[in-house]
Amino acid sequence: MSTPYAKLPAWADYGLIPLINLSVAFIVAGFVVLLVGENPFRAAVILVEGAFGKGTGIAFTLFYATTFIFTGLSVAVAAHCGLFNIGTEGQAYIAGLGIAIVCLSFDSVLPWWLTFPMAIVASAAVGALWALIPAYLQAKRGSHIVITTIMFNFIAASVMVYLLVGPLKPAGSQAPQTRNFLAGAELPKLNWIIELFGAKIRSAPLNICFLLALVMAFVVWLLIWRTKLGYEMRTYGHSPKAARYAGISETRIIITAMMISGALAGMMALNPVMGDQHNVAIDFVSGAGFVGIAVALMGRLHPIGIVLAAILFGMLYQGGAELSFEMPAITRDMIVIIQGLVILFAGALEHMFRPYIQALFASFSPRSVGMEAVKGKGA
Amino acid sequence: MDLLNAVVQVLDSTIRLSVPLLLACLAGLYSERAGIFDIGLEGKMLVGAFAGAAAASVFHSAFLGLGMAILISVAFAMVHGFASITHRGNQIVSGVAINFIAAGSTIILGQAWFQQGGRTPALQSGERFESITADTISNFLANYSFSSADLLASIRGLVLYLPALLFDALARIPGFGPVFSELLLGHSILVYFAFAMVPFTWWVLYRTRFGLRLRAVGENPAAVDTAGISVAWLRYRALICTGVLTGVAGAYLSMVQTSGFVKDMTAGKGYIALAALIFAKWKPVNAMFACLLFGFLDAASIRLQGSPLPVVGKVSAQFMQALPYVLTVILLAGFIGKAIPPRAGGVPYVKER
Structure with a gap:
């Protein structure tokens, strides 16, 4: 993923260009x-107000963001290793099976703080196996x-x-989903944190998974930039040839990276299943895995960027729901x-505006770009 | 006779169900053989289906609908080309983006323009491609007259019914006649078009200069460039072919198989077509058989719903639905021969600097 272009200052590379790409998309x-046939500015105002105007809105925004942090991290870990994991959706979906097994077995006997760690392990394991x-x-x-x-x-x-129309469905039920979990598999809400700031919250599904997501973002940062394994993954992502020459086992690094990616994808299922719906239903992932691709690309594969991008997409989801009340023509689609x-624009066309920005920088201060950029316009 | 009837019925629906797969699969063949991965087949079919049905119901013409389907689908293919050829972006990322833009915009625009919950209005009889039956043929023959006054209409009529006339003659063969007429007649013109595209694509790829260059650019673009041929223009032309065929595939879904657009009506067919393309090892005739196989699995799963099979017992619908994907994975794993993609596939071409 090397860029064939001359260097720009870091703030332009990591701030300006993504911002321009994002603006064009919007x-x-x-x-x-x-x-x-609607007014886009009014739509934008309603959207932002719906997402951040009230305490409930913020809680919902962060709830959606939690899901997208997991899937974004999942896509990013694989991408650092040069692998495009488009299977986040399926890995998260099938991880619901692991959670269902843990929750349905233990929700009547154990408290949530014992079920939760087991469910984390189960979801990560099933996602990784897939x-x-x-x-x-x-x-x-x-x-x-x-x-x-x-x-x-x-296949997932x-x-x-x-499974959901057959073995996992309780007898006598018509809906294709598991039975509702008991209190032992319900995660505590985090709404009190927002209420600390004086906002009132009616009922929002923001739960402890949000903290888990932030922890995982930190762990991914550690893994990618502070461990030998992460270094090997990045090496392989940059140049498989160089990695092979350095004695890094191709098989080991691909399988490890994908299993970590799958585990992160699987953990995404905890948030809607144990934090909100308290059952495993058909299509509970509903595209969140694919949102992860957008989140990872927008966050430039860095955990901090991913958390920010996930909050932006959480805002779009929550604000979009509010927007469809005000403007019925604009649904969540x-x-x-x-x-x-x-x-x-942030992924496939990420270099579209680069030459122009380079030319702009060069005209102001040639030194910041280097003379190459001015000469190498045809490149 | 009951069994024969059932078999004929399943085969008949196999043909109907494999047509959109076949068109999309051949569409993918053009772009992937030129070295452009295209997982945006799904999205292009979807916009084709929407544009076709919308234009047909607004302008009351099936042909205008088809034209619009092709136009919009090609436009989306050009976006893919702009990102992945001109700007050397990641082809997979671009394809994913196209699928999302297609899925969202067809619903939003459909709702805004027609207010029927993301559907387009149900197409009336003149607005969709009718199936050509023995009756329509005899009617047509009775009323047909070649007049120089209305030359265009006469020629159009002939072109429309030519394949059907051919099969009608086959259907008159004693013995096999009824089976033939059941399987080969009663389809719309787009079905014949899809199957005619198989030998045509073979001919284009292996017997024309354009085809030779197209295959070369997918294997070794530097060599094509050295020969003084523009890699970018060649790949753009391949993507135009892709756009045309996905447009027809979309039009088939919304104007033949059903009468109108329903949201998400492609339902993963673009991905099955992609699977079929790999299964066919990127060859046109194989593609037809792969699509017929996947179409057959689909038809059989509809037919077998709830009724047990003699040897294996009751087969769940989900198993049949997953089978194409499982088969493709097994093939990709190299257990049924080896699927070797075009060598330059997925790699943006950078002219030497």
Whole structure:
């Protein structure tokens, strides 16, 4: 993922360019709002107010953000190793199975603080195992991980539908979901933190998983930038050849990176399942795995960036729900468009504005860019 | 006779269900053979389906609908090209982005324009592609007259019914006749188009200069560049082919299989087509068989719902639905032959500096 362009100052690289890309994505989204016949500025105001105006809104925003931190971290860990894990969705979905098994077995006997660690381990283990097969096939057989993880998303969906309309469904129930968990598998809410600041909260699903997500963001930072394993992963991501030459085992690094990625994806399931719905239902992931791709790209694969991007997407989800009350033409599917535009402009087109910004920098102070950039315009 | 009837029925729906897969699969073939990974097939089909149904119901013309489906689908393919060819962006990321933009915008615009919960209005008889049955053929023959006054209409009529006429002749063969007429007649023109695209694609890829260069650019773009041919333009043209075919695939979904657009109506068909493309090892004739196989699995799972099989007992619908994906993974793992993708696939081409 090396850039063929001359260097820019760090603040432009990590601040200005992502900001420009993001703005373009939102401007295009604004045009879609115009096309629908609504005022994009009013829509933006309603959206931000819905997300941060009231205590309940903030709690919901952070609840959604929790989910996206997990999936964003999952995509980022794999990406640091040069792997595109598009299977976050399926890994999170199937991890619901691990959580269901733990919760359904222990929710009547154990308190939540004993069930929760077991559920964390179960969700991470199931998610990691679901990522193991594509990782193994990539490492040993050279099957393209993007294709295999897409296939595994669909296989996961089939398996979960089969289980939820069959074995996991309580007898006599029509809804394709497990029975509701008892108090032993309900996670404590965190709304009191926001209430400390004087806001009133009606009922919001923000729960202890938010703290877990922040801890995992820190752990991922440690892993990627402060451990030997992380160094090896980044080396392999930059240049598989160099990694091989340095004696890093390709098989080991691919499988480890994907299993960590899968484990993070799996932990995402804790938030909606144990923190909010208290059951495992069909399609409870509902695209959060794919949001993780946008979050990871926007956060430039750095945990701090991912947390910020996740909060932004949490805001879009919560504010989007409010927006659809005010402007019925703009449903939550607007978020899907924004998500796509963010992936397009912050991901696939991330270098589009770079030459212009370089030229701009060069015209102000050639030294900040180096003469190469001025000459190498055709590059 | 009952069994024969059942078999014929399953085969008939196999053909219907494999058509969108086949069109999307061939679409993917053009771009992937040119070295551009395209996981945005799903999204392009979806916008094609929406644009087709929307235009057909607004302008009351099936052909205008088809044209619009192709136009919008090609436009999305060009976005993919702009990101991945011109700006050398990650092709997978760009494809993912296109799928999301397609999924969101079809629902938002559909709701805003038609206010039917993301649907387009149900298409009337002239607004969709009708199936061509033995009756329509005999009607057509009875009323057909080649007139120089309305030359265009006469030619259009001939083109529309030519494949059907051919199969009608086959259906008159005693013995096999009824089976033929059941399987080969009663489809719309787009079905014949899809299957005609298989030999056509083969011919383009292996017998034309464009095809040779297209395959070369997917294997070794530097060599093509050295020969003085523009890699970017060649890849853009490949993506135009992709856009046209996904547009037709989308139009088939919303204007033939059903009458109108429903949100998320592609339902993963773009990804199955991608799986079929790998299963077919990036070859057009194999692609047809792969799509027929996956179409058959789909048809069989609909047919078998609830009824047990003689040997294996009751097969769950979910198992049948997952089977194409499982088969593809097994193939990718190298247990049924080896799937070797075009060598330059997924790598943006950088001219030597």
